[in-house]
Amino acid sequence: MALFGTSMNNKAIAAREDGLDTAQELEQFLAGVERRAFRMAQLATGNTDDALDLVQDAMFKLARQYAVRAPQEWGPLFYQILQSGIRDAYRRSRVRNRWRVWFNSDDAEDDPLLNLPDTDSPGPEQRMVNGQAMNALEIALKRLPLRQQQVFLLRVWEGLDTAQTARAMGCTQGSVKTHYSRAVHTLRTLMEEHHV
Amino acid sequence: MNNERDNEFLEAAKSTLDAGARNLDARILARLRVARGQAHDAAERRPAWFASHWVIPGAAVSTALVMAVAGLLWLSSPTDELTVVGEDSSLIAADENVDIYDDLEFYRWLADENDAA
Numbered sequence: 001m002a003l004f005g006t007s008m009n010n011k012a013i014a015a016r017e018d019g020l021d022t023a024q025e026l027e028q029f030l031a032g033v034e035r036r037a038f039r040m041a042q043l044a045t046g047n048t049d050d051a052l053d054l055v056q057d058a059m060f061k062l063a064r065q066y067a068v069r070a071p072q073e074w075g076p077l078f079y080q081i082l083q084s085g086i087r088d089a090y091r092r093s094r095v096r097n098r099w100r101v102w103f104n105s106d107d108a109e110d111d112p113l114l115n116l117p118d119t120d121s122p123g124p125e126q127r128m129v130n131g132q133a134m135n136a137l138e139i140a141l142k143r144l145p146l147r148q149q150q151v152f153l154l155r156v157w158e159g160l161d162t163a164q165t166a167r168a169m170g171c172t173q174g175s176v177k178t179h180y181s182r183a184v185h186t187l188r189t190l191m192e193e194h195h196v
Numbered sequence: 197m198n199n200e201r202d203n204e205f206l207e208a209a210k211s212t213l214d215a216g217a218r219n220l221d222a223r224i225l226a227r228l229r230v231a232r233g234q235a236h237d238a239a240e241r242r243p244a245w246f247a248s249h250w251v252i253p254g255a256a257v258s259t260a261l262v263m264a265v266a267g268l269l270w271l272s273s274p275t276d277e278l279t280v281v282g283e284d285s286s287l288i289a290a291d292e293n294v295d296i297y298d299d300l301e302f303y304r305w306l307a308d309e310n311d312a313a
Contacts, residue, residue: 023239027232034228035217048224056231063235137212156206157213188205 022067029074030059033158037082040153043141044086045093054089058082079154079168087170090146140190144183151176152183 034055041051058081066077141149147169154160154168155176165180166173220228 023236026239027236030232052227059231059235063239067239133212
């Protein structure tokens with residue numbers, strides 16, 4: 001796992017030993033997290049451009065307001081800013097969707113998992129299997145409630161501990177544990193149901 | 197057993213997510229690079245550490261000094277007026293006729309004429 005307590009700190013310390021200034025250190029840090037941050041935002045919003053805007057905004061705010069903080073604080077702070085942006089975007093999209101439902105109530109809700117390719121077919125190439133696993137996981141993640149989805153990603157992928165995740169998400173550690181446990185259970189069930 | 201299955205699942209999920217992050221297309225990577233560059237510029241443009249920490253106390257001290265000077269001026273100006281008023285009042289309260297000051301030149305001339313005679 002890409003733990004902030006280990007790998008990111010080590011990178012920051014190495015950067016400092018290399019004689020890099022704060023701006024360069026920060027750029028190294030951002031280069032290390034940007035892809036995961038983008039994917040998290042993309043999974044949350046379902047929109048590539050919105051996700052890019054959210055990551056750009058989080059990077060800029062971190063640089064403007066928190067560059068002077070110790071590098072080991074950047075990870076939790078960055079994700080705190082990003083999560084705040086994701087929550088705002090989510091609220092806006094809910095309002096938009098409510099209006100859309102009012103004006104276009106005939107839209108049937110598609111179940112994306114029903115559109116998954118049949119993985120029981122014999123002899124798929126490994127690349128295809130990996131691609132299917134990715135699609136299935138992505139679709140399953142999108143089906144999770146936002147908080148469960150983001151807690152799962154922060155804990156499993158970004159390697160934040162419970163306290164750091166709680167801070168980033170703006171909730172209690174108890175909530176983080178509950179969301180995480182439910183997310184793991186739901187994801188495993190969904191993935192097993194679809195033989196991935 | 198359950199923990200073992202959980203760990204296997206979590207490892208698989210993480211690998212899958214990592215693979216997805218590695219395979220981002222060029223347009224997205226370019227946008228991320230631009231965003232990172234802007235953040236780098238913003239971090240460089242930030243005021244120096246000492247400045248950001250001393251600007252507020254410095255401004256507070258400056259304001260306090262300006263207010264202190266203004267207060268001193270405010271308090272000192274009525275005193276001057278009182279002094280002037282005090283000087284005027286001694287003239288007014290004097291037994292001599294005030295007209296004598298207005299005609300001082302005439303009395304001097306009169307005295308000179310008397311001396312000459």
